[in-house]
Amino acid sequence: GAVVSQHPSRVICKSGTSVKIECRSLDFQATTMFWYRQFPKQSLMLMATSNEGSKATYEQGVEKDKFLINHASLTLSTLTVTSAHPEDSSFYICSARDGAGAYNSPLHFGNGTRLTVT
């Protein structure tokens, strides 16, 4: 089946530093990728949609300069949390759509990244 690899699974960083999270589709071409944030015992909050080769589309209230998203290839999207603060600590999850899949295909999810900012 389609596999999405998300790395790192856990990261601890100091306040003010930047952290990059990678999301790779291993056996399919991901024309569209989504980035979510999840707070403990809560649902997924969509942060942005990225399409390969174009700028990401951010949801209302998400700071695009703080959460930099790059989707430079059909198999890789990255989320960079810039100048991280403790309130950015969260669980970040990516998902990908198989470009060759049917219109109604399910999204494939990475295993998430637990970010802790100290």
Add this chain to the structure above:
Amino acid sequence: AQSVAQPEDQVNVAEGNPLTVKCTYSVSGNPYLFWYVQYPNRGLQFLLKYITGDNLVKGSYGFEAEFNKSQTSFHLKKPSALVSDSALYFCAVRDVRSNDYKLSFGAGTTVTVRA
């Protein structure tokens, strides 16, 4: 606009008993409906989907869901729950007419199956 409601934060059942996780949806047009399961500190795993056709959909790990258009519901069911089914379950919807592939997720239901 599209949205999902999962009215129960938690569902507790004994192993071997039937399990039901409720979901209702709202879309302008017709829905694509999905169920996902999440284990601690992991991403979401796809269980099943409703696209069109038969209202009873069978999925992974013995789960099934029934689409009911008149009640706008898509409840997840398993005839005999296992302790290993304990996890967080999400229902999601997308309007068939949507061209951005975004899913709207419910708040999630934590299922606990006791031995």
